[in-house]
Amino acid sequence: MSDSDSAGVKHYIQSCQETTAKRKAYREKVRKLRFDTIAVHGMYSVEEAFAQGQGGIIEPLFPSTSQGYRDSDEMEAGLSYQIPTWCYSRIHNPTVFYLEETLSLLESYGCPFDASAFCTSSGMAAIKQAVEPLLVLNEAHHEEVNFVSSAQVYGGTFQLFNVRMKERGAKVRWVAQPWEIKEWERLVDAQTRFLYTEMPSNPQQACSDLQALAKLAHHFQIPLIVDSTIATPALLRPLQHGADIVVQSLTKTIGSGGASIGGAVIARHGLTSRHLAAASRADYAVWLKLWPARDSGPCMSPYSAFFFLNEVRTLRIKVEWFSRNTAAVADFLAAHPKVESVDYLGLKTHHLHELAGRYMRMVDSDIPTFGHLLSFTIKGSALDARRFFDCLQRIFRATDLGRIKSVATIPAISTHQQQGDEGRRLAGIPATMVRLCVGGEHPEDIIADLDQALNKI
Numbered sequence: 091m092s093d094s095d096s097a098g099v100k101h102y103i104q105s106c107q108e109t110t111a112k113r114k115a116y117r118e119k120v121r122k123l124r125f126d127t128i129a130v131h132g133m134y135s136v137e138e139a140f141a142q143g144q145g146g147i148i149e150p151l152f153p154s155t156s157q158g159y160r161d162s163d164e165m166e167a168g169l170s171y172q173i174p175t176w177c178y179s180r181i182h183n184p185t186v187f188y189l190e191e192t193l194s195l196l197e198s199y200g201c202p203f204d205a206s207a208f209c210t211s212s213g214m215a216a217i218k219q220a221v222e223p224l225l226v227l228n229e230a231h232h233e234e235v236n237f238v239s240s241a242q243v244y245g246g247t248f249q250l251f252n253v254r255m256k257e258r259g260a261k262v263r264w265v266a267q268p269w270e271i272k273e274w275e276r277l278v279d280a281q282t283r284f285l286y287t288e289m290p291s292n293p294q295q296a297c298s299d300l301q302a303l304a305k306l307a308h309h310f311q312i313p314l315i316v317d318s319t320i321a322t323p324a325l326l327r328p329l330q331h332g333a334d335i336v337v338q339s340l341t342k343t344i345g346s347g348g349a350s351i352g353g354a355v356i357a358r359h360g361l362t363s364r365h366l367a368a369a370s371r372a373d374y375a376v377w378l379k380l381w382p383a384r385d386s387g388p389c390m391s392p393y394s395a396f397f398f399l400n401e402v403r404t405l406r407i408k409v410e411w412f413s414r415n416t417a418a419v420a421d422f423l424a425a426h427p428k429v430e431s432v433d434y435l436g437l438k439t440h441h442l443h444e445l446a447g448r449y450m451r452m453v454d455s456d457i458p459t460f461g462h463l464l465s466f467t468i469k470g471s472a473l474d475a476r477r478f479f480d481c482l483q484r485i486f487r488a489t490d491l492g493r494i495k496s497v498a499t500i501p502a503i504s505t506h507q508q509q510g511d512e513g514r515r516l517a518g519i520p521a522t523m524v525r526l527c528v529g530g531e532h533p534e535d536i537i538a539d540l541d542q543a544l545n546k547i
């Protein structure tokens with residue numbers, strides 16, 4: 091008799107089937123709710139609150155490293171993933187589970203299919219986890235493995251692709267202008283494993299025609315991966331437009347209070363990839379979590395999950411608020427004599443204004459909305475940019491974004507410093523560029539701070 095033939099194991103599997111079916115039915119119900127309601131409640135119902143013991147109105151924080159089992163049969167059923175289990179918090183944790191449920195519901199909002207999420211220790215961990223299994227070398231065929239990515243991505247992503255993935259034998263092919271579908275078409279071939287874009291990108295706010303990109307990816311039977319950290323699902327839900335995987339740095343806009351680092355991979359069920367086995371494609375995010383991530387350990391801390399759960403409840407209203415303030419600041423900068431140029435998707439003069447407006451719409455209102463990120467270049471030298479920067483008094487100098495507090499950085503000496511002159515030239519990051527993320531302060535106070543600093547150049 092094999093162990094899993096034991097009557098006790100079967101008993102646990104059967105008794106969990108009812109709970110699993112109930113949870114599935116409840117999720118279908120939640121999928122029909124409005125965005126704000128999902129953000130506030132996720133899968134944590136009144137019934138669930140009492141099932142957890144105390145009836146607490148917010149999801150409980152479970153800092154426990156591991157789950158104790160009633161007996162060896164339950165342990166075997168749990169550790170062979172035959173029943174829902176928390177087992178060990180490197181693999182799974184109840185507080186992280188509630189966050190994953192909420193994020194997957196928000197990213198798949200309005201989609202005819204469902205999705206799952208896998209939360210990670212940081213946004214970079216999410217990106218690494220999402221792409222690695224797609225780049226496994228096929229030794230039998232000795233094929234060159236490549237992937238095609240927008241060059242206008244966060245500096246850390248640029249390094250991950252350009253250096254770390256190259257070390258593993260996978261070559262990135264950069265698309266300089268990711269809004270030009272023809273550039274992507276020129277680079278993709280039979281050895282391409284996935285397409286990757288960031289929308290809008292940090293800091294250049296590049297955008298792509300996601301529907302056209304998804305069509306191209308699926309023509310080659312490969313997935314489209316989109317980092318939509320800046321937009322968040324309140325403004326953009328790439329899965330709706332054909333993307334297979336979304337990555338989020340929760341550290342940023344979703345966690346705008348700024349108290350935790352975290353990331354998420356959200357993947358649609360049944361994603362397209364001719365390189366992955368059917369079992370991995372069926373529910374990629376959960377597969378990543380239960381198998382590859384179990385072996386490498388990029389798990390999210392339950393304390394962070396608890397923090398993000400409370401942040402995500404007010405996501406839509408925060409994104410609307412920050413976007414309104416940013417639009418006012420962009421108008422001020424665009425008219426300032428010491429400013430050479432302003433890049434903000436919300437400005438009608440921005441070359442991607444129309445494309446961005448087609449995709450970035452405030453959820454449940456369909457109003458084009460452009461987020462909290464802008465960049466501008468100072469008239470003068472790199473030194474002038476630093477002088478202006480050093481004179482800011484209210485705005486924090488920080489390599490950060492999406493905060494409730496306005497933050498600014500000079501990408502060439504911070505976020506994009508690692509990639510060198512050539513990499514920055516490719517990504518369009520001059521030394522006079524300042525990245526500014528406007529938060530929740532009154533916009534007039536932020537404008538006053540910018541004005542006094544600009545007038546000191």
Ligand SMILES: Cc1ncc(COP(=O)(O)O)c(C=O)c1O
Pocket residue numbers: 212213214215244246288291292317319320338339340341342351352353
């Ligand atoms: C667009 C984008 N993606 C990913 C990341 C990486 O996220 P984390 O800092 O949480 O690792 C960042 C960080 O700034 C980012 O801006």
